[in-house]
Amino acid sequence: xxxxxxxxxxxxxxxxxxxxxxxxxxxxxxxxxxxxxxxxxxxxxxxxxxxxxxxxxxxxxxxxxxxxxxxxxxxxxxxxxxxxxxxxxxxxxxxxxxxxxxxxxxxxxxxxxxxxxxxxxxxxxxxxxxxxxxxxxxxxxxxxxxxxxxxxxxxxxxxxxxxxxxxxxxxxxxxxxxxxxxxxxxxxxxxxxxxxxxxxxxxxxxxxxxxxxxxxxxxxxxxxxxxxxxxxxxxxxxxxxxxxxxxxxxxxxxxxxxxxxxxxxxxxxxxxxxxxxxxxxxxxxxxxxxxxxxxxxxxxxxxxxxxxxxxxxxxxxxxxxxxxxxxxxxxxxxxxxxxxxxxxxxxxxxxxxxxxxxxxxxxxxxxxxxxxxxxxxxxxxxxxxxxxxxxxxxxxxxxxxxxxxxxxxxxxxxxxxxxxxxxxxxxxxxxxxxxxxxxxxxxxxxxxxxxxxxxxxxxxxxxxxxxxxxxxxxxxxxxxxxxxxxxxxxxxxxxxxxxxxxxxxx
Amino acid sequence: xxxxxxxxxxxxxxxxxxxxxxxxxxxxxxxxxxxxxxxxxxxxxxxxxxxxxxxxxxxxxxxxxxxxxxxxxxxxxxxxxxxxxxxxxxxxxxxxxxxxxxxxxxxxxxxxxxxxxxxxxxxxxxxxxxxxxxxxxxxxxxxxxxxxxxxxxxxxxxxxxxxxxxxxxxxxxxxxxxxxxxxxxxxxxxxxxxxxxxxxxxxxxxxxxxxxxxxxxxxxxxxxxxxxxxxxxxxxxxxxxxxxxxxxxxxxxxxxxxxxxxxxxxxxxxxxxxxxxxxxxxxxxxxxxxxxxxxxxxxxxxxxxxxxxxxxxxxxxxxxxxxxxxxxxxxx
Numbered sequence: 107x108x109x110x111x112x113x114x115x116x117x118x119x120x121x122x123x124x125x126x127x128x129x130x131x132x133x134x135x136x137x138x139x140x141x142x143x144x145x146x147x148x149x150x151x152x153x154x155x156x157x158x159x160x161x162x163x164x165x166x167x168x169x170x171x172x173x174x175x176x177x178x179x180x181x182x183x184x185x186x187x188x189x190x191x192x193x194x195x196x197x198x199x200x201x202x203x204x205x206x207x208x209x210x211x212x213x214x215x216x217x218x219x220x221x222x223x224x225x226x227x228x229x230x231x232x233x234x235x236x237x238x239x240x241x242x243x244x245x246x247x248x249x250x251x252x253x254x255x256x257x258x259x260x261x262x263x264x265x266x267x268x269x270x271x272x273x274x275x276x277x278x279x280x281x282x283x284x285x286x287x288x289x290x291x292x293x294x295x296x297x298x299x300x301x302x303x304x305x306x307x308x309x310x311x312x313x314x315x316x317x318x319x320x321x322x323x324x325x326x327x328x329x330x331x332x333x334x335x336x337x338x339x340x341x342x343x344x345x346x347x348x349x350x351x352x353x354x355x356x357x358x359x360x361x362x363x364x365x366x367x368x369x370x371x372x373x374x375x376x377x378x379x380x381x382x383x384x385x386x387x388x389x390x391x392x393x394x395x396x397x398x399x400x401x402x403x404x405x406x407x408x409x410x411x412x413x414x415x416x417x418x419x420x421x422x423x424x425x426x427x428x429x430x431x432x433x434x435x436x437x438x439x440x441x442x443x444x445x446x447x448x449x450x451x452x453x454x455x456x457x458x459x460x461x462x463x464x465x466x467x468x469x470x471x472x473x474x475x476x477x478x479x480x481x482x483x484x485x486x487x488x489x490x491x492x493x494x495x496x497x498x499x500x501x502x503x504x505x506x507x508x509x510x511x512x513x514x515x516x517x518x519x520x521x522x523x524x525x526x527x528x529x530x531x532x533x534x535x536x537x538x539x540x541x542x543x544x545x546x547x548x549x550x551x552x553x554x555x556x557x558x559x560x561x562x563x564x565x566x567x568x569x570x571x572x573x574x575x576x577x578x579x580x581x582x583x584x585x586x587x588x589x590x591x592x593x594x595x596x597x598x599x600x601x602x603x604x605x606x607x608x609x610x611x612x
Numbered sequence: 613x614x615x616x617x618x619x620x621x622x623x624x625x626x627x628x629x630x631x632x633x634x635x636x637x638x639x640x641x642x643x644x645x646x647x648x649x650x651x652x653x654x655x656x657x658x659x660x661x662x663x664x665x666x667x668x669x670x671x672x673x674x675x676x677x678x679x680x681x682x683x684x685x686x687x688x689x690x691x692x693x694x695x696x697x698x699x700x701x702x703x704x705x706x707x708x709x710x711x712x713x714x715x716x717x718x719x720x721x722x723x724x725x726x727x728x729x730x731x732x733x734x735x736x737x738x739x740x741x742x743x744x745x746x747x748x749x750x751x752x753x754x755x756x757x758x759x760x761x762x763x764x765x766x767x768x769x770x771x772x773x774x775x776x777x778x779x780x781x782x783x784x785x786x787x788x789x790x791x792x793x794x795x796x797x798x799x800x801x802x803x804x805x806x807x808x809x810x811x812x813x814x815x816x817x818x819x820x821x822x823x824x825x826x827x828x829x830x831x832x833x834x835x836x837x838x839x840x841x842x843x844x845x846x847x848x849x850x851x852x853x854x855x856x857x858x859x860x861x862x863x864x865x866x867x868x869x870x871x872x873x874x875x876x877x878x879x880x881x882x883x884x885x886x887x888x889x890x891x892x893x894x895x896x897x898x899x900x901x902x903x904x905x906x907x908x909x910x911x912x913x914x915x916x917x918x919x920x921x922x923x924x925x926x927x928x929x930x931x932x933x934x935x936x937x938x939x940x941x942x943x944x
Binding site for chain 1: 773
């Protein structure tokens with residue numbers, strides 16, 4: 107409890123507070139700009155974060171970018187029918203419909219309130235759960251990490267928003283890339299082609315900056331922006347009591363869905379906003395209202411994406427496993443700052459842990475207060491042409507890649523991955539699963555090998571161990587589910603039995 | 613249009629921050645040409661990531677040098693290949709004192725035993741200015757195991773696992789030698805550095821581990837871990853009750869030490885200036901407190917002594933590894 111309160115003392119320091127403000131403002135800004143997502147922005151900002159010098163301020167700022175983006179994305183969705191951010195795509199349907207009815211203010215107000223509630227409930231749950239997970243820290247050894255990484259790779263490649271087969275291919279390439287470098291166990295060089303630069307392995311930060319940052323910049327250059335839209339006028343931001351009453355249950359459900367999906371690897375803000383919208387529509391007595399200006403259709407996804415954005419910090423800060431692309435960037439930032447996220451983080455580095463978590467309480471209050479008054483400014487920012495934005499962001503990224511490790515090799519490697527990421531996007535492959543599999547691949551391989559040494563070569567040890575056994579059972583369930591579902595569909599039989607019981611113990 | 617300009621200003625200032633992060637463009641060119649050294653900032657390469665003990669030591673010395681000599685000594689992290697990448701930057705730099713580096717003994721004395729010949733970094737490519745400090749390894753076990761000495765390990769009639777901090781490190785060598793010399797059935801479990809090895813030890817997933825004293829001391833003091841042995845020539849001040857391996861009849865001496873290097877043939881007056889400033893730094897209270905806090909033993913000896921130590925350690929380790937047929941890596 108002391109550590110928790112100390113966290114607020116950390117946040118209350120003027121410079122931490124300032125970086126929190128800068129972070130959420132940048133987040134909101136890029137949330138407004140279509141194209142540049144939070145992961146790409148975090149990739150571009152990463153070297154700057156390192157130069158701040160104080161790890162807490164840096165991480166607070168990076169976190170602010172991520173959850174700030176969830177607020178910003180709403181604004182353009184509602185006013186311009188232009189989702190600034192992938193997680194606000196579904197908000198367009200009802201948000202813009204409301205705006206056309208002259209109720210843009212209501213939509214933005216409800217979205218802001220929902221966002222705040224979703225995020226705050228998620229932070230409270232994060233505050234409560236992290237110390238619990240940290241309590242198991244020492245029970246989490248190599249077998250547990252191996253099982254968790256395996257489950258993570260599967261979830262990342264199957265749950266994502268894109269095509270599952272393509273995601274699986276991208277993830278496999280990510281796993282392969284993770285093998286490059288001097289083997290930690292035998293000292294053997296793998297795929298290094300005699301290069302000392304590669305003997306340390308491919309730097310994860312460089313890969314992430316290339317695949318998320320550079321590829322996004324290249325991709326944006328192609329996008330042609332139409333002439334500036336004329337935004338709807340915004341009035342009556344505070345929703346009426348009747349509107350709130352309608353929205354309240356949707357906000358509640360959105361929080362639950364967002365929190366749960368945010369924790370899962372491969373989940374996060376985008377998926378949870380879709381799921382929350384679909385759920386509202388399914389359980390509604392008047393589903394025809396959706397798409398024509400339903401308040402619930404704005405409240406649910408906007409709540410869910412914020413709840414998810416917050417809860418996805420849990421696996422990263424407690425286990426060191428990033429759940430989505432943006433968390434992968436935060437992971438990279440922590441590594442560059444010399445902090446390895448692990449269950450011990452909350453005990454060993456309480457200032458950082460609670461400083462970051464508590465900055466989110468503060469950040470969300472700032473966002474709630476700022477998101478409405480700044481609407482006008484953000485709408486105008488949309489007029490910045492990508493042709494101006496791209497060279498500047500490219501310059502910052504390249505300078506940044508160099509300063510991270512003072513290596514020109516890294517700069518070229520990053521550009522190469524940028525081109526690869528761009529081509530992947532052209533071919534319909536998401537870079538996300540590749541980057542996440544790359545992170546998880548190293549965790550997976552090293553821990554499987556460590557476990558086997560500890561078990562003296564006996565692989566049944568993984569199953570006998572209660573924690574890793576449970577995780578592996580979950581893996582089998584997730585893996586078997588699509589197969590079982592297809593089989594059941596083919597037989598057109600009602601899915602009343604759990605088809606996975608036979609496999610669960612394997 | 614006005615708002616557009618506003619956002620551009622914001623982006624440009626972002627670029628400015630990134631640019632300023634590059635820092636230290638006007639480097640020192642001092643020495644030899646009558647100019648006072650240092651005449652500009654001096655780059656201090658370190659072959660490890662920010663936050664590790666090598667990095668912290670470089671930064672502590674850098675702070676002292678800046679205060680003594682009045683110029684900036686920015687620390688540049690060039691991680692990779694046990695420090696070989698940073699070493700090659702220094703090796704190829706101008707020998708005017710504008711690029712210097714505190715390097716680790718393990719790169720010259722231990723890593724060559726684990727990697728292919730063309731990857732070996734030789735101390736002959738550098739001038740050694742002087743020693744900095746010694747970082748001792750300690751053999752630790754979870755206190756639940758009830759072991760208190762190397763002899764207790766010998767009595768066990770089973771395979772004992774030991775966590776190491778990677779291939780070609782002193783931690784790996786000290787543990788491997790202990791088990792081989794003591795004829796104890798054992799298996800190495802390599803981890804990514806000290807922190808995960810420590811966690812696995814606390815969770816009792818590995819039986820023992822060789823760690824740097826600074827990494828383990830907190831858990832030794834709170835009783836969660838028991839120190840079985842240190843590998844220094846004599847007992848170390850930070851763990852006065854822990855016997856050395858030699859005291860326990862296992863003749864293994866392994867330690868990490870760090871020293872200031874410059875490119876080969878750097879002018880003597882430049883090296884003297886650096887060494888004088890380093891010695892002044894060593895005298896400061898801040899620096900001594902830093903050593904204390906990180907369980908570092910001062911090794912503030914001349915460059916020649918360091919070179920001798922390196923040569924003899926290298927031979928000693930090589931012959932031990934050969935005698936006991938220890939495999940530190942595929943290429944050895």
